[in-house]
Amino acid sequence: MEIGRPDFDTPQSIKKAAIRALQEGKVHYTANAGIQELKESISRKLAVENQFSVDPEKGVVITIGCKEAILDTMLAYINLGDEVLVPDPSWLEYQNIVKLAGGVPVPVALREEEEFLLNPDDVRECVTSKTKMLIVNSPQNPTGAVLPKSYLQALAEIANAFDLIVLSDEIYEKLIYDDAKHVCFASLPGMAERTIVINGFSKAYAMDGWRLGYAAGEEHLIQPILKVHQYNTSCSTSFAQYGAVSAYEGSQESVRAMVNAFDQRRKLIISRLQQMDGVHCVVPKGAFYVFPSFKSLGMSSKELAIALLEQAHIACVPGEAFGNQGQGYLRMAYSASYDQLEQAMDRLAHFLQKYR
Ligand SMILES: Cc1ncc(COP(=O)(O)O)c(C=O)c1O
The missing domain is CATH 3.40.640.10 (Type I PLP-dependent aspartate aminotransferase-like (Major domain))
Structure with a gap:
């Protein structure tokens, strides 16, 4: 991601x-x-x-x-x-x-x-x-x-x-x-x-x-x-x-199909993130990213991204890579299949249980 x-x-x-x-x-x-x-x-x-x-x-x-x-x-x-x-x-x-x-x-x-x-x-x-x-x-x-x-x-x-x-x-x-x-x-x-x-x-x-x-x-x-x-x-x-x-x-049908698929994935990720304790996610209206806040965990976003990679095998970008205001956030791209994203959300939910 x-x-x-x-x-x-x-x-x-x-x-x-x-x-x-x-x-x-x-x-x-x-x-x-x-x-x-x-x-x-x-x-x-x-x-x-x-x-x-x-x-x-x-x-x-x-x-x-x-x-x-x-x-x-x-x-x-x-x-x-x-x-x-x-x-x-x-x-x-x-x-x-x-x-x-x-x-x-x-x-x-x-x-x-x-x-x-x-x-x-x-x-x-x-x-x-x-x-x-x-x-x-x-x-x-x-x-x-x-x-x-x-x-x-x-x-x-x-x-x-x-x-x-x-x-x-x-x-x-x-x-x-x-x-x-x-x-x-x-x-x-x-x-x-x-x-x-x-x-x-x-x-x-x-x-x-x-x-x-x-x-x-x-x-x-x-x-x-x-x-x-x-x-x-x-x-x-x-x-x-x-x-x-x-x-x-040419025909714009493939663009429409892609946007449709992205939209399904966006809805999946948002609904799953919104159910996770300590995670806050503004609903994005464009692109193929979500930018949820994990500030309640008390870790830097880089520490969190590394922990997620090593322990849950989820790759995402620490928010601080996008500027100081990104600290505490992760950028998750939903440019992966619906099934992969479902798996990623399961793993993330499991990972977060350790930090409750
Ligand atoms: C905001 C923004 N502009 C431009 C680009 C890159 O575009 P290109 O592949 O055309 O260089 C990206 C790629 O991630 C982007 O996020």
Whole structure:
């Protein structure tokens, strides 16, 4: 339960498109920003699903996973000493990539009692004259929190007031449950001119090993990222890009089936965790993680994760790996089969009996 990746296979139609590209000899460097077909497909997807219009020629850079898109963005925009507001807890990479670019990550605490939603008042308090960028990630890793539109609007006002660039990582947008709705940050009024949308194929299409993501936005925001990308990797893998076209253009049935399966597992884990003494779990509305609190056990989350691994053979990630606010929590990915998760919950319940 520790790795943040789907346990499903990439849908056959996507694999076939990549195989076809290989057989047709599409094995050479592509244009730096990516193949025309995929840039157009991404632009269409953003317009239809996210109400965000980008120019396929100048507003999209296809990268080696979201990770490269985030690194390129930081290298393009963050100068020595610039501050970047990073939710805490959040995907560990953000703060380290900010540091790699010479910037200073400034953690903004997420609180369990606020369902781990990024509180706009807290964001405002962390802004200084050096703040250059705000990172928004919804649905979120590691908490599964999905920011409601009202929160995003309040964050947009802050971005406007303090002239911040917003990096909106929307990789989990399609993994969303109950009544939660994904809102693309760039679609909010006035935000297109300051938002870089990061998205990719790793999660919803089970293509994490293909290493394909993108940065999208207005030309003036994306072209500096293209410069970094060009010297970083030249281009993303040619045949993988053809596979990705089929991911966006083909049937979305496999995505629906995967989300359905994740939802069943999510419900199983939540109901089991909620029955365990001393465990508290906010109901996550997105991604494929739960982030329960084990604070009542009085151990560090790292000690707990090691004990669970050694004694119950359950692997999960200590919350502190995602920032100081993660102390006392564990991130459990439900990217394992329903049966395996049932077994894991049985073992966890048994393990916890020792600590009563
Ligand atoms: C919040 C978030 N963004 C991006 C990624 C990585 O995406 P990619 O595989 O496209 O680099 C992850 C992977 O775990 C993630 O959790």
